[in-house]
Amino acid sequence: MTERARHLDAADPLGHFRERFAVPEGVIYLDGNSLGCLPKATPARLEQVVREEWGKDLIRSWNSASWIDLPQRVGAKIAPLVGAQPHEVIACDSVSVNLFKLISAALAMRPGRTVVLSEPGNFPTDLYMIEGLEQQGLAKRRLAPRDELAGALDDDVALLLLTHAHYKTGELFDMIALTRAAHDAGALVLWDLSHSGGALPVDLAACEADLAVGCGYKYLNGGPGAPAYAFVAERHQAALRQPLSGWMGHAKPFAFSDDYSPAPGVDRMLCGTPPILGLAALEVGVDLIAEIGIAPLHAKSQHLSEFFRQCLAESGVELELVSPADPARRGSQLSFRHPQAFAICQALIARGVIGDFRDPDILRFGFAPAYLRFADMAEAVRNLAEVMQTGEWQRAEFGERGAVT
Amino acid sequence: MTERARHLDAADPLGHFRERFAVPEGVIYLDGNSLGCLPKATPARLEQVVREEWGKDLIRSWNSASWIDLPQRVGAKIAPLVGAQPHEVIACDSVSVNLFKLISAALAMRPGRTVVLSEPGNFPTDLYMIEGLEQQGLAKRRLAPRDELAGALDDDVALLLLTHAHYKTGELFDMIALTRAAHDAGALVLWDLSHSGGALPVDLAACEADLAVGCGYKYLNGGPGAPAYAFVAERHQAALRQPLSGWMGHAKPFAFSDDYSPAPGVDRMLCGTPPILGLAALEVGVDLIAEIGIAPLHAKSQHLSEFFRQCLAESGVELELVSPADPARRGSQLSFRHPQAFAICQALIARGVIGDFRDPDILRFGFAPAYLRFADMAEAVRNLAEVMQTGEWQRAEFGERGAVT
Known part of the structure; x- marks a missing residue:
């Protein structure tokens, strides 16, 4: 996945726009649909x-x-x-x-x-x-x-x-x-x-x-x-x-x-x-x-979310998709249902992969196309797979619900 | 007036708070009741x-x-x-x-x-x-x-x-x-x-x-x-x-x-x-x-506006006061009526004395006590007297009404 992501990023016509945003180091931010990143000019x-x-x-x-x-x-x-x-x-x-x-x-x-x-x-x-x-x-x-x-x-x-x-x-x-x-x-x-x-x-x-x-x-x-x-x-x-x-x-x-x-x-x-x-x-x-323009943003948004799904399929993680499978029928996000969605979300946040949880059982990943890379998709899925496979989301500190996630 | 103002400022227990605001050079700002000054910490x-x-x-x-x-x-x-x-x-x-x-x-x-x-x-x-x-x-x-x-x-x-x-x-x-x-x-x-x-x-x-x-x-x-x-x-x-x-x-x-x-x-x-x-x-x-505290702010507010009125009386300028003469019965401002209030206000602004005009004939001076000095009162009145006595407010450029004054 990592190799493919590198090729996709290299070919991405919007790739250079990431530099215009203050995306923090060590964070994969899949919550731009809740609060967008800071433009560096702001x-x-x-x-x-x-x-x-x-x-x-x-x-x-x-x-x-x-x-x-x-x-x-x-x-x-x-x-x-x-x-x-x-x-x-x-x-x-x-x-x-x-x-x-x-x-x-x-x-x-x-x-x-x-x-x-x-x-x-x-x-x-x-x-x-x-x-x-x-x-x-x-x-x-x-x-x-x-x-x-x-x-x-x-x-x-x-x-x-x-x-x-x-x-x-x-x-x-x-x-x-x-x-x-x-x-x-x-x-x-x-x-x-x-x-x-x-x-x-x-x-x-x-x-x-x-x-x-x-x-x-x-x-x-x-x-x-x-x-x-x-x-x-x-x-x-x-x-x-x-x-x-x-x-x-x-x-x-x-x-x-x-x-x-x-x-x-x-x-x-x-x-x-x-x-x-x-x-x-x-x-x-x-x-x-x-x-940047809406048409290229939309094209990249669809490409990002489809690549995320491919990575997920290859990782062997099984999660119930509640978003439409057809990218033309969904917004710039993918949502999955899991009874422990909250704890999984918290475990991912602890690893620097910020998605969000929506009550009662939805794990939501937003793909703001202006500043995300294909490498972020691969890396997010790698972390998600590890969280699911190791069961680390079952640790106590991930089990309590905060006010805003 | 200037000498008296200097003494009052020297004795003002709130005088040092002016340093906490970014009051621009060359401006006497009598419009803090419309938009307050920028605190330096902001x-x-x-x-x-x-x-x-x-x-x-x-x-x-x-x-x-x-x-x-x-x-x-x-x-x-x-x-x-x-x-x-x-x-x-x-x-x-x-x-x-x-x-x-x-x-x-x-x-x-x-x-x-x-x-x-x-x-x-x-x-x-x-x-x-x-x-x-x-x-x-x-x-x-x-x-x-x-x-x-x-x-x-x-x-x-x-x-x-x-x-x-x-x-x-x-x-x-x-x-x-x-x-x-x-x-x-x-x-x-x-x-x-x-x-x-x-x-x-x-x-x-x-x-x-x-x-x-x-x-x-x-x-x-x-x-x-x-x-x-x-x-x-x-x-x-x-x-x-x-x-x-x-x-x-x-x-x-x-x-x-x-x-x-x-x-x-x-x-x-x-x-x-x-x-x-x-x-x-x-x-x-x-x-x-x-x-700073409301009680000292209020005391200074009353002191400032009364000093402004004293300066005005000594300057010989006659303007109809529409605010209550008793400081206990008015807010932190003094308003005067004049048929050419708009033009007078513009002429003062051109001199760096910023009060405001309220339709149709009110000249309003606000005294934000947190950052104004008694010297500002004396200087504002000196300018007002000059504007009135020279008749410079009758110059064409002060006669047109803008959207926000």
Whole structure:
């Protein structure tokens, strides 16, 4: 495996991009789908924002350093990565907060309909934000397994809310087919791109998506708790009313009027004062992913995960794959089921192979294609095989569950 | 004035704290109430978070660097600055987003009542967030001038939402009297401490406040767009339900359950993944303000603003003061009305004296007591007098209004 990995790395057209990330020594990082690596350009950019823009120019930087435009500027750079127009995407708040804004806006655009349809086992915050509106008396949550979603679309459904790549299994939804089914039923669609944006092709325009959100700290490498992004299709922008109507989403924030009047376009998605440190770091990550390009990232992602599976097959380790076997049907990850997934994950982390565990029994390996090597795949599998064959995961220190893994 | 200022600075027990901030050369910064100065310790702390915690330890830092506890840890440090218990305050999201959570929660705690009472001219985002809930059909906004608020409290009022120190004039509300009046009418009170927390004494416990929010980037020096904070009195925590029920506010976020179950205590105010860079910078600012102490900061704040007024009187400049003349009745600022306030503000900025303009005719000078000197007061007034006496503010380049001043 090692020899083959060396050849694959030597031939990898993206191989040199690894140098642009601060990948720590002695670590094989298979968790870029949870927190992306630090781009080497980020510390210097943050230093500039903090020491120069904040420290020296102070309040003037809202204009002179264009802080005030950062949500739009970063959004416009994310847009082509997800098949949107620059004025359809804005970077702000968290995924959760943006979900609330857009679920609420969708309900207002479909008067008489109150159901928000999703699948059980969707990423928890997506389901919880529907519950928030349910608690307000404004929505009803309906869950249907993914193969029964089309049948659950009826006249009561205002919105179909789905995550493109499932966080546990990586299984992809067919965005075109499901968006069409929802539209045929008179519903809108809100896509959560957290586990796909920045690693796989997403084409919001081609599937005629209405609304979307995505995460800044996974494949976009924006740093821990980075701002998220929100997409509103141009055709919906004029009618969109979202209830987190803060001053930065006002048509004239500095007129200090008592009455709210929404800004034109996607700007009305803004609420409070934009988090400048977070946005500046996110911009560096987005620039780097845009420079590499989604198509080559996707090709390498598929190649990496298939090579991982080959290595695993040759190693003789048997693990139940819960991700789709067809790389075209999964995100940039492979997940396996094992009753001792937690302990195995901990034993691997002790060896410097960082994957993650998802309750109750999922061992998840993410393949961020921008900075991983084929050699990392071979080495990760070698360690996994040793952990399984020696049974070292059964040692006591690997048996307890921590809060965040 | 200059001589007197020198004596006052020499005798100032807080004078040495100026060295702990990166106050730029050649600038007299009277806008710390809009964006606080950079603490000198902040760049190194951010460097550590970015290069070490993110760059090297990656996902493990959620546990090993206690990222997961940052909202609570920073909140607990803010708590004593506003008269709260450590477990009653949490740092998260923006002021606007926290207003939405708490207005909504208050309405749910007062079933049958739908009115949220505030004053016209309150900071816009406070009024706009009420409108957001109004647009959802869940609230009615009622505005009454400050001297008529008590009379406007009737059986329909669920919540009284006021800003302690007015952003334009600095005028303070009597928190004890108004909270009592609201409670007598069966309403809850939500105090916005954005323009007072960190500069003046605030005693949420003494006034039996129910709910509060405050800003991280003004007197707390957390940086541009820093996370905000939210306060929920212990007695309300168990019943509080806020609709932005994201995964970080769940009792067990890493159980990945389909159903929301709020975390105990103030933790249920959390929504999405915490913004680590912003929280880390905020913590440095909060630590520094806590080290100096609110009582000495307040004493110096009053001394600075009174000295500014003395200098102004001696300079012969006549400007209409719109802030209360009694320092006990105002925040850490002085505001003046002038039909050409914008142009005067621009002319001062060109001279390195940074105050700010608030539409339509307010010239606002903020006195962040942690890093300003009495010499700055004398020098600011000398410049103001020259600008007024020479009429240089009438030059064309100072006449146009920019977006952010």
